[in-house]
Amino acid sequence: MDYPALVASISGIDRRVIYLVIALSIMVPLLLASYARVEPEIETVSFYERIQDLSEGDIILLSVDYMPGSASELEPMITAFLKQVFSKHIKIVALSLNAQGTGLLESSIENVAAEYGKNYGDDWVFLGYRPSSPAVIISLSGSPHSLFPEDPRGNELSDLPLTTDLNGFEDFNAIVAIASGASAQDWVIYGYERYTGPILVGLSGGIGPAFQSFYDTHHVKGIIAGLQGAAEYEQLVGIRGEALRAVFAQSVAHLVFVGLIVVGNLSFLAALWIERAMG
Amino acid sequence: MSLEPGVLIPAIVTLIVFSILYKDNPLFRVAERLGVGMAAGYALILILRTGILPRLSGAVHNIADPANYLLLISVVLGAGFIFSSIGKPKTLSRYAIASAAAIGAGLAIPYLTQTLVLAQMKATMVPVGLSTKAGFNALVIAFCVLTGMSYFSFSKEPKGMRALISDMGLYTLMIAFGTTFGHFAMSRITLLINRFLFLIRDFLHIIT
Amino acid sequence: MNRDNRLRIMVLILGLLAILQFFIPHNTGRWINRFLLDWLVILEFFALIAGIVALVRGQLISLRKTQGNARIYPGLFFVGLAIMIVTGLVGPIAEGSLFDTCFRWFLQPLQSTLFSLLAFYMAYAAFRSFRLKSAPATILLLSAVIMLMGRMPLGERVIPNISLFANWIVRVPNVGSTRGLWIGIGLAGIATAMRVIIGIEGPASWRRR
Numbered sequence: 001m002d003y004p005a006l007v008a009s010i011s012g013i014d015r016r017v018i019y020l021v022i023a024l025s026i027m028v029p030l031l032l033a034s035y036a037r038v039e040p041e042i043e044t045v046s047f048y049e050r051i052q053d054l055s056e057g058d059i060i061l062l063s064v065d066y067m068p069g070s071a072s073e074l075e076p077m078i079t080a081f082l083k084q085v086f087s088k089h090i091k092i093v094a095l096s097l098n099a100q101g102t103g104l105l106e107s108s109i110e111n112v113a114a115e116y117g118k119n120y121g122d123d124w125v126f127l128g129y130r131p132s133s134p135a136v137i138i139s140l141s142g143s144p145h146s147l148f149p150e151d152p153r154g155n156e157l158s159d160l161p162l163t164t165d166l167n168g169f170e171d172f173n174a175i176v177a178i179a180s181g182a183s184a185q186d187w188v189i190y191g192y193e194r195y196t197g198p199i200l201v202g203l204s205g206g207i208g209p210a211f212q213s214f215y216d217t218h219h220v221k222g223i224i225a226g227l228q229g230a231a232e233y234e235q236l237v238g239i240r241g242e243a244l245r246a247v248f249a250q251s252v253a254h255l256v257f258v259g260l261i262v263v264g265n266l267s268f269l270a271a272l273w274i275e276r277a278m279g
Numbered sequence: 280m281s282l283e284p285g286v287l288i289p290a291i292v293t294l295i296v297f298s299i300l301y302k303d304n305p306l307f308r309v310a311e312r313l314g315v316g317m318a319a320g321y322a323l324i325l326i327l328r329t330g331i332l333p334r335l336s337g338a339v340h341n342i343a344d345p346a347n348y349l350l351l352i353s354v355v356l357g358a359g360f361i362f363s364s365i366g367k368p369k370t371l372s373r374y375a376i377a378s379a380a381a382i383g384a385g386l387a388i389p390y391l392t393q394t395l396v397l398a399q400m401k402a403t404m405v406p407v408g409l410s411t412k413a414g415f416n417a418l419v420i421a422f423c424v425l426t427g428m429s430y431f432s433f434s435k436e437p438k439g440m441r442a443l444i445s446d447m448g449l450y451t452l453m454i455a456f457g458t459t460f461g462h463f464a465m466s467r468i469t470l471l472i473n474r475f476l477f478l479i480r481d482f483l484h485i486i487t
Numbered sequence: 488m489n490r491d492n493r494l495r496i497m498v499l500i501l502g503l504l505a506i507l508q509f510f511i512p513h514n515t516g517r518w519i520n521r522f523l524l525d526w527l528v529i530l531e532f533f534a535l536i537a538g539i540v541a542l543v544r545g546q547l548i549s550l551r552k553t554q555g556n557a558r559i560y561p562g563l564f565f566v567g568l569a570i571m572i573v574t575g576l577v578g579p580i581a582e583g584s585l586f587d588t589c590f591r592w593f594l595q596p597l598q599s600t601l602f603s604l605l606a607f608y609m610a611y612a613a614f615r616s617f618r619l620k621s622a623p624a625t626i627l628l629l630s631a632v633i634m635l636m637g638r639m640p641l642g643e644r645v646i647p648n649i650s651l652f653a654n655w656i657v658r659v660p661n662v663g664s665t666r667g668l669w670i671g672i673g674l675a676g677i678a679t680a681m682r683v684i685i686g687i688e689g690p691a692s693w694r695r696r
Contacts, residue, residue: 011615018614019300019607026468026475031486038640041654068595069602072473073466099325099535100318103590107582128329132531134386138508139524146521147528149337152329156337189394190386193509205466209458209657213666216658217402219394226462227469228638246472251641253468257610258632264614265628285588289596296600300607312560314597316546316567319539321590324575331532353526357533364537365544373494379530380689381498382523384680385505391680395673399666416659423663424670431671448667450626455664457627458657461634464613470603477596 004274010267018260025256029249035240036247040232043215047222048084048236050174050198056089058173059162061140063187064105065097065133070180070204071104076230076243077202078108078178084237086116086123091162093144093172095127097136097183102129106152120153121160128152133186141169141194169195178202184211188219198222202229281482290482293474423451495686502684543568630656 040048054060062081066074085092094109096102106126113124120126127148130136139147144166145157157163165171174197177187184201188211191199198221203211205226214220224233227250230243281287292310299307335354338347356378359371403424408414429441430448437445479485501523508520550561574586581587619625636642637653682688 013614015611016301018611022471022607022610023475026472027479030472030475030479036640039650068598069470070466071595071599073469096329099322099330102325102329103580103582103587104595110582128333129325130330130334130528131326131535132383132528134383134390135524135527135531138386139521139528142517142521146525147334149341150333152333154333189390193390193393205469206459206463208462209455209661210665210669212657213399213402213662213669216662216666217398219398226465227472228465242473242476246469246476247640249472249475250465250468251639253472253606254465254635254639255641255645257464257468257613258635260610260614261617261628261632264617265619268618285592288592292593292596293600296597296604299604308560309563310597311601312563313567314594314601316564316569317571317589317594318567318598319542319564320568320571320575321594323536323539324571324580324586326532326535328575328580331529334529334532349522350525350529353529354533357530360530360533360537361540364541370490373490374497375530375533377494377498377689378501379527379534380683381501382505382527384683385502386508386523386527387680388506388677389509391673391676395669395676399670399673403666419659420663420666423660424667427664427667428671449623451660451664452668453623453626454630454656454660455668457630458634458661460627461631461638464606464609464631464635465638467603467606467609470599471606474596474600474603 003270004278007267007270007274010263011271021256021260022253025253026249029252030246033248035244036231036251038228038231038235038244038247040236041229043223043225044229044232045222045236047200047202047224048233050200050222051081051084051088051090054088054090054173057091059091059093059166059171060085061169061172061175062092062094063097063133063175063177063179063183064094064101065177065179065181065183066101066104066204067098067180068100068104071101072242073204073227073230074178074180074202075104075108076227076241077224077233078105079112080230080234080237080239080241080243081176081178081202082109082112083116083239086112086118089123090173091122092124093127093163093166094124095136095148096129097131097133097179098181099129099131102152121155122162125157125160125162126151126153127157133183134190137186137190138194141191143168169197172197174198174200176200176202180204180207188214192219205229281484286481290478293478422447423454427451427455494689498686498689499684502680506684 064074064078082092092109094105096105109124109126113120118124127144128151130147136147144163148157150156151160157166169175172195175187175191175195177184177199179201180203184203184207187199187201199219200222201211201220202224203226205228208223208225208229211220211223211225215223224230227243227246230241231247234241234244281290295306295310298304335350338350341347356371356375359369359373359375362369363372363376403421405417406414407418407421409418426444426448428448429444430452432445435441480487504519505523508516508523546561546564550558550565553561570589571586574584574589578584578586617628619628633649633653633656636646637649642649679688
């Protein structure tokens with residue numbers, strides 16, 4: 001057998017073959033399997049239990065910062081969160097810290113609120129979009145009325161039953177920050193010093209590991225990280241959502257990814273060995 | 280296959296973007312350029328209609344409040360940013376940039392000190408030991424913190440023991456970077472799963 | 488007093504006021520605090536708009552410089568921009584409007600799919616470039632592989648108890664290293680902020696050349 005040629009052909013494989021392998025590693029499991037079961041991690045359980053500990057009529061400040069590119073990770077979390085909250089008759093005051101995610105957030109809340117018969121102004125309010133999350137966070141600790149005199153629908157905040165008496169962070173029973181960008185970190189840095197209640201975060205997978213140190217120091221009391229976290233949360237809330245649907249495909253894709261790394265390194269080591277053997 | 284425009288058009292767009300994986304083609308470039316323009320327009324409209332206009336209409340309605348006069352001054356100053364973006368730095372834009380930088384810097388100092396420096400240092404200074412799991416974990420964390428920070432100390436060339444500690448710091452940092460890379464890879468695969476799910480479920484109706 | 492010194496004094500005053508707002512609970516302090524924060528938010532709004540204006544300017548320059556058929560591509564940028572601006576200014580922007588429809592039918596799938604391409608490129612890069620060439624590269628590779636295997640249910644079936652090890656890595660060595668990074672980021676942020684406030688550093692546009 002011509003080993004040098006074999007090793008060269010594996011190392012020099014056309015990129016489109018790799019792309020096809022990845023595509024099949026996702027499509028085949030999606031076609032074959034449906035919803036998976038997952039083992040919730042302690043950080044996700046903490047998130048869920050903190051919301052469960054709240055009572056009817058409590059108010060949560062929901063801050064979301066995401067783009068269409070990260071919607072597939074964060075939307076399952078947002079949907080499951082809204083279902084848990086509305087089923088317990090907890091109220092939500094929401095804001096967006098990213099311009100592009102503003103429309104997505106408002107329609108997500110509207111759709112779930114309609115399912116649970118929740119009314120705008122009484123059960124939920126959308127404050128709109130503001131940039132500069134440090135300034136927004138510090139400002140909200142005083143009162144939302146100065147930074148958000150009106151909502152995007154043209155209602156004055158002082159006219160809406162839910163927001164008319166809001167005077168700052170002390171009126172919120174929890175702060176939930178769901179983000180793919182820097183705003184979750186800003187909530188920890190700027191929000192923790194001003195707020196005595198629990199700060200809970202939902203993050204896209206890539207920034208999850210960096211927040212473990214904040215969980216360790218109790219700056220955040222619960223974390224949902226990435227698709228795996230979203231799937232665990234959906235299971236705890238008791239819904240069969242997009243995240244649980246995707247877990248099996250994600251697992252197979254990971255194995256294939258690792259397989260590619262292993263094959264690539266084996267071909268590299270084989271090429272080195274052949275080079276040394278041939279002098 | 281769904282022929283509903285709300286599914287068909289996104290499916291066509293998705294397939295056009297995936298076509299770049301086979302070969303660069305004019306359809307992809309058209310979609311890409313159109314998308315960049317639309318993204319800029321979308322962001323601009325949302326900033327205006329859900330951000331600036333509701334904020335300023337509140338100020339205009341309550342013009343008697345002196346704070347709102349100062350706010351309108353910041354609007355004039357903010358217009359200076361736009362001057363600088365068209366390549367004409369003038370006095371107004373310098374004051375705008377300077378004031379934004381100053382306020383941002385001032386806000387950052389106390390909060391960074393509390394959360395990123397003091398709280399993290401305090402959490403590292405806990406009892407360590409080899410006899411309990413918590414003690415061992417605390418020892419590993421303290422080791423990683425100290426060696427990781429020593430890697431970034433560039434005031435003197437590391438030699439001897441310092442070089443060894445610095446190398447250990449590099450290795451511990453690689454653990455963190457590998458962890459982050461693994462999670463980033465998971466995150467990107469999730470996005471791909473979402474697109475495929477849309478194509479085979481919502482567009483082609485192969486699965487429910 | 489020259490322009491640079493006037494700017495430095497303004498920066499010093501605003502910076503000190505912003506630091507002091509953390510410590511002063513008095514009503515006057517709260518009023519100054521509110522003023523500074525509102526000021527910053529409005530400035531950031533305009534900074535975002537300025538970014539979009541700079542992008543448009545760049546495309547205009549590109550349109551002027553290119554010749555013939557290549558002009559189509561910068562031209563398409565303006566077509567897309569015009570579509571969203573016209574639909575966004577003329578009509579409503581809520582769900583179901585023409586503006587929202589353009590976003591959901593074209594922009595959202597385009598951006599989502601563009602981001603998802605990274606999975607393919609990462610896989611190819613991992614296959615071609617992720618090599619056991621040195622000790623740090625090996626450690627990075629191994630921790631990435633342990634994460635990928637340990638954070639999903641199927642990984643447990645291939646390597647038993649991998650998830651316990653993955654969780655330990657995330658909760659202990661990873662916490663240690665990122666904690667060191669956070670402390671470093673905090674210290675560097677404080678140093679840079681101090682330099683801005685006392686005028687040693689600042690945006691290039693406010694300095695005389």
